[in-house]
Amino acid sequence: MSNSRLTRRGLLKTSALAGAGLALPTIFTASSAAAFTNEPTGSSVTLGFNVPQTGPYADEGADELRAYELAVEHLNGGGDGGMMNTFSSKALQGNGILGKKVEFVTGDTQTKSDAARASAKSMIEKDGAIMITGGSSSGVAVAVQGLCQEAGVIFMAGLTHSNDTTGKDRKANGFRHFFNSYMSGAALAPVLANAYGTDRKAYHLTADYNWGYTTEEAVKASTEAMGWETVAAVKTPLTQTDFSSYIAPVLQSGADTLVLNHYGGNMVNSLTNAVQFGLRDKQVNGKDFQIIVPLYSRLMAKGAGANVKGIFGSTNWHWTLTDEGSKAFVKSFGTKYGFPPSQAAHTTYVQALLYADAVERAGSFNPCAVAEALEGFEFDGMGNGKTLYRADDHQCFKDVLVVKGKENPDSEFDLLEIVEVTPVDQVMYAPDHPQMGGPEATLGTCNAGA
């Protein structure tokens, strides 16, 4: 056991009283000596990476985990440094965080809020994690964010696209780098108008749960604003695997555009089914029939195979971006693992770095100090251009990529091509926007635990 992991418990070894006698019981709620939950006292600090390792999003979870491991390596001064070199803030030294070596624990969210919370709690209670990050769905993100708020640790959301995460369910201890439904809608609309005209009849198929609702709302609002008409919006069950009965009536309705507000397995299946029906070969109202997928994930899109060709959607980041940050990240990830990173990997890597940087700048692991350092923080060099971590709702504002399924991919990773980089101004909204929970939505107050 040469390099045993040092956890909070591990540190007790050094701090425990000499002799085997009973130490004084300490209560670590209100009256504890520690300033905040899981204050690192030894030479290392533990981060909790909570990602789906089983269930339908296991592959995305695995990619997130790879990115985290890479981030830890870079933070501890290993590897080529990746985006630390291109990051506009130069607080990180490659000597861990505040000089403490970064260690990590992993857990399985199973894409279930209960399991995700159990896993996060175990990281906080057993392993002494000072920050929790990861996840691949909004249900999990909201659940774990709430937990971190209660426990007094920072939550850096992974892949979560629902408006709610930084909308009506926003929390003072939670931060999201990933974009959201509203931004997808706002970024897509002009591109769609450009490509398909402003006189379109859209038919929405929407996953029947919160994320689906917010996405449908956002896409509807922004496409209607530029003149599209919404013919129908039909809700589909999350557990649906075969969407044929939902797609079959689309042509009868007189719609000429199909919007699939689906994610993950739902998206792969509904898109495959829609293409199967030959919708894209049809002409309606004298126009070519089109399909749109508001949120693309390259990993999942791979499951739809050739069906994605020519289909518009939005994405948070794509490895073909040519800015310095993206190039550095792709190089260091690709060299280590042999394939390019996904957007899930990108957002989690960036989140890990942003957290570390905020700690360095705050000079403390105290979650409230870290939150303060992140709030209103502007940075660049992380692959999305100039980015702002808005203080009002802890949402990152940055350029959004509108992409299209590539017609002639060079490799199995080369599925999407970037159509447009929508500038951040176009996707900006007010913190009390009705889609974001309106004026009632509040961050609450920062909780440092202890």
Add this chain to the structure above:
Amino acid sequence: MAILEVKNVNKRFGGLQALGDVNLSVEENSVHAIIGPNGAGKSTLLNCLVGKLTPDTGSVMFDGQSVLGRKPYEINQMGISRVFQTPEIFGDLTVMENMMIPIFAKRDGAFRMHAIESTANEKGVIEQAESMLEDMSMIDKQHMHAAAMSRGDKRRLEIGMCLAQEPRLLLLDEPTAGMARADTNNTIDLLKQISDERNITIAIIEHDMHVVFSLAQRITVLAQGTPLVEDTPDKIKGHPKVREAYLGESA
């Protein structure tokens, strides 16, 4: 006085007339046998008495009350117990528990939520069960799983369970079917004893004439769903119609 009165009962299954105008009355404290060849409708009749089947027409009165439209457990609570052709006991339970259940049913009715009391503290019930097991001479087997016993023992247990309810009418459906001669005789003795000592009316469906004639005071002969004759055993023995029904037209 007749404790069981069956009047004009008819039952059809599709095209098959299973019971046609059955009339039957069972006197209190008698042993009444119902015999007849296979397919004569004996079991159908029995099922009509205990509520498993409902006759299409006719009435079944027990002690002045109609049993029709009542569920088996309600009819049982009225005082009719049934012994099955193959013993129906609680195989997963011990003999003692088997015996306690009818006693609870007698005491508490069809349902009672006695979920907190301990069975071990039900001294009265335990004593009654023990005494009944002694009567059945099975007290030494009280901790055995009922399913592990011999068929004869299962039969004794089932009869004992029925008796423990202190029924007014005990219905037996071929209680000695498939038994060895010695077991059959034991069962006959047991039933005789019951009828003598316990003030219980017994109605028995039986194939085995030896059993019937050893026990019954009155006999009803059923053929093709209709009662042929009803009389005392002596008269039945020589009755030409009975011989015909059993032996075909050779009589």
Add this chain to the structure above:
Amino acid sequence: MFGLNKKDFNLFLIVIALTMLAPFILNPFPAGSGMAQFNAGYPDLMQRFVIFGIFAIGFNILFGLTGYLSFGHAAFLGVGSYGAIWMMKLVTLNVIPAIIMGVIVSGVFALAIGFISLRRSGIYFSILTLAFAQMSYALAYSVLTPITGGETGLQIKPTDRPIFSNLEEGEIGRANLFGLDMRSSYELEVGNWAFTFNTGYYIAAIVMILAFYLSIRIFRSPFGTMLRAVKSNQTRMNYTGLNARPYTLAAFVISGMYAGLAGGLLVAMDTQVGPERMFWTASGEVVLMTILGGASTLIGPVLGAGLIKYMENILSKINKDILHQWFAFLPDGIEDFLVTIVYPFIGKGWHLTLGIIFMAVVIFLPGGLVEGGKRFMDFVKRKKSKTPPSDESAQSTPAE
């Protein structure tokens, strides 16, 4: 004692001892050592052990006694949780009314579903319960979002102001028992060991002890005998003047209320509910817990629940780095080889290990973990007495 016979009383004492000393028993390895990974003595998991223990005990009252296999029991857990969290959001943050609310809501729900489902038996009953639970899940996830929170579930928010509370502006309410915070803990350090005594855990543990005690009483009551009679022979039941329906319905409702109690406790320990709690896999999980531990035994379901939750929470957290640390003392080649061999079974492969354990238990230990324990005890006894193996142990395996 307490109306229990000697054997049951001993078992009860053992359960009390195990739950009260759980922080010690579940933390056998010194913190910081390589084996500390296997320590389960942290509040969240200990709470889950006892709460899912309650869930499984309740399920066993229905399944173990009456033989009716409900495949939708998670619905009662979920409904109980929703009831409890609404109580906390609207009325009071004290956990007792919330838990009581959970029990009541799921009891009523179980009464309605049981009344309909118990019109059928066997597999038809199972499918009816499954159908009701799946409907509850699907609706909770989608159209009932205003009540259930849908995908993102329900939590206590800074804007929630229960009637009986005096929260400051913006403060998020915390579950408490007359002011005692569920999350407060004592930390005891002994040498290299650290033991956590958590308020929430002890409250849940006391509830579980009471629930366990109640289940012993039910098992040993005339009512329990009647339920076993239902399982054994419904025909005889009917012809003994007993109405099986109210007995099974009572068992169903009791078991639903146990599930609601577990659901309420989950909320009391961790104020959050999500609809996945009602998915069929969650219903299947409690079935597996009960069978794995030993259906119709008193302690079996608790053991089964413990094993499954342990696997889920401990095994899934082991990753490759940890493996490398464990085998670091070995030469590199062997280390890598061992890591490669073990890796598929841990972390993201924990399901595989779970599946293998299910199969192994049912193949080698018919009757579940309790049966395994019995065999072990027999083995120990035989060794002690040095007598040749008797037939008794062979017979202790139920043939059917």
Add this chain to the structure above:
Amino acid sequence: MFKSGTPLTSLAITAGGLIGFFVLMIGLVGVNAVLLQTLDGLSKGSAYAMIALGLTLIFGTLGVVNFAHGALFMIGAFCAVTLSKFLTLSKEVVDESKTDFLGNPLKVNVPYVNDLFGEATGATIIDWAVPLSLLFAIPVMILVGIVMERGLIKHFYKRPHADQILVTFGLAIVLQEIIKFYYGANPIPTPAPSAFSGSLDFGALIGMDPNLIIYPYWRIIYFVFAALIIGAVFAFLQFTTFGMVVRAGMADRETVQLLGINIDRRFTLMFGLAAAVAGLAGVMYTPINSPNYHMGMDFLVLSFVVVVVGGMGSLPGAVLAGFLLGILESFASMREILDVLPGINQIIIYLVAIIILLTRPRGLMGKKGVMEE
């Protein structure tokens, strides 16, 4: 009571109900939509019916609660994945004109079949991977079924259902984890031959406006394929000696054994047959939805519902219920219905299952006494 138990009456009731239902639906949403959704229901029902048929052979007749049946469906689908991976086994050729994501020269994969048969033929073979997999899947699935029965299930015929659930659930988890280990968790695209892409315009065929009633070719093929398989299984059980013995064995196992017939061996083969039916359903399903490792679990609960609604021990019941639930699910997904009853698409199958089980105690065509205890 005898009458209401006959399959004919239940068919009549179902048919009568369906006709009334269709008339109502046509009134509500128009004839086009009804035609389209019926078509869709039939294709959806094909998958349900095939899986339920196999499950009934094992569950409804052998009395084994087989939670691993969904896994058999999944393994079938991965037979197709495996074959198409095998056919696309490639050597790497460096294409200097392009670069990969790290800026190195791009390595292009050239399948060996192209070398063997030339580029055109090779591409055709790869294109036809799914239909070709049928040939590959039949022996594999029968073997899987037989090994499963001999190695595991055999020992559980007389064990309680609880034990069967635990062991088959464990097996299902192990099987899907093995698949996940090799193929990952994401769906793997396995397209149909390009000849079958696109859809058939039924409306135009019968003289209506184009685009009103279109349906994908592959789904029509799937329906025909399902009909063939179901017909073949019925014919096999009806007209062969083997089938007769098996049917007799289902009715009364002991008597058949007393006649000196080795029913166990035949049951083993039947398990193989059931596995093959599930597997073939899986192979043909791959172009409809990209297979992933948990697709079996997605179908598992549904297939149990279908079998039970059809009635335990009844093969025609399982098929009937499969198509019935397929059609109802399709109808429930129409927006005209959803406007009136929001969320009905979430619960329709379960709701119908409850109604059927409450009105018909043993499902549509169930046999008395099968798994009622």
